[in-house]
Amino acid sequence: MKRISRIWLTSRPALACAVVTLALASASVAAADDGPGPFGVTAETVATQQSARVGALSGADRVGRPAGGHFCTASVVHSPQRSLLVTAAHCVDGDDGDLVFVPGYRDGRAPYGVWKVGKRFLPEGWAKGQHEDSDVAFAYVDELGGKRIEDVVGGNRFATGTATGATAVTVTGYPDSRKVPISCTNKPVRHSRTQQRIDCPEFTGGTSGSPWVNGDRQVVGVLGGHEKGGSTADTSYSVVLGAEAAELYKDATADP
Numbered sequence: 188m189k190r191i192s193r194i195w196l197t198s199r200p201a202l203a204c205a206v207v208t209l210a211l212a213s214a215s216v217a218a219a220d221d222g223p224g225p226f227g228v229t230a231e232t233v234a235t236q237q238s239a240r241v242g243a244l245s246g247a248d249r250v251g252r253p254a255g256g257h258f259c260t261a262s263v264v265h266s267p268q269r270s271l272l273v274t275a276a277h278c279v280d281g282d283d284g285d286l287v288f289v290p291g292y293r294d295g296r297a298p299y300g301v302w303k304v305g306k307r308f309l310p311e312g313w314a315k316g317q318h319e320d321s322d323v324a325f326a327y328v329d330e331l332g333g334k335r336i337e338d339v340v341g342g343n344r345f346a347t348g349t350a351t352g353a354t355a356v357t358v359t360g361y362p363d364s365r366k367v368p369i370s371c372t373n374k375p376v377r378h379s380r381t382q383q384r385i386d387c388p389e390f391t392g393g394t395s396g397s398p399w400v401n402g403d404r405q406v407v408g409v410l411g412g413h414e415k416g417g418s419t420a421d422t423s424y425s426v427v428l429g430a431e432a433a434e435l436y437k438d439a440t441a442d443p
Contacts, residue, residue, distance in 0.1 A: 394410055
């Protein structure tokens, strides 16, 4: 199982207030119809019911108890089974131990419980060749205390076919060096026909799998894809969610 969820070709900038200050100075202010501004600023995520749908992925030494630090991010998406997560394929393609998902994880606490990850769904392009254009995956989590996870924290809708940059999105993730999530709002831009990118500072290792959520609470991107999410902390990537992602979601939600 990978513990480093992004490839670093250059050194990571330190987490510091100065970085946020610089980002504030250079960020553009969002238009009213694009969501809250300013754009391109990363800050600690405010704990809300909406942000609780995003959580940390961790290995587990036994069911229900996290082991070690978190290494990726995932989020709850709506499904008929009410138990489905979406993340990056490179976060869940290992088979060397159990995984757990901790929604709303903050300061070592699991306010909504620790959920065991079960069956996983990887696209053919990733399963056969780890193709960067297929770096998205779904996974079920088991019931906890007789409840399904979507009944506890809700779930965003998974949307495919959305034009890149049609609206701003908010990216929320868990850097592996921090115990709280971070968020940033900006407009994605086209990187290639199959990849999109977004400029948001401080999305370091551990943020792979972070959802890109638009104002309609739709997941329109998942941090991963090109260079498994990016080679620097300030620019992140996602697969363009198209036909392959739609088929994968269909397969996952058809599972009994």
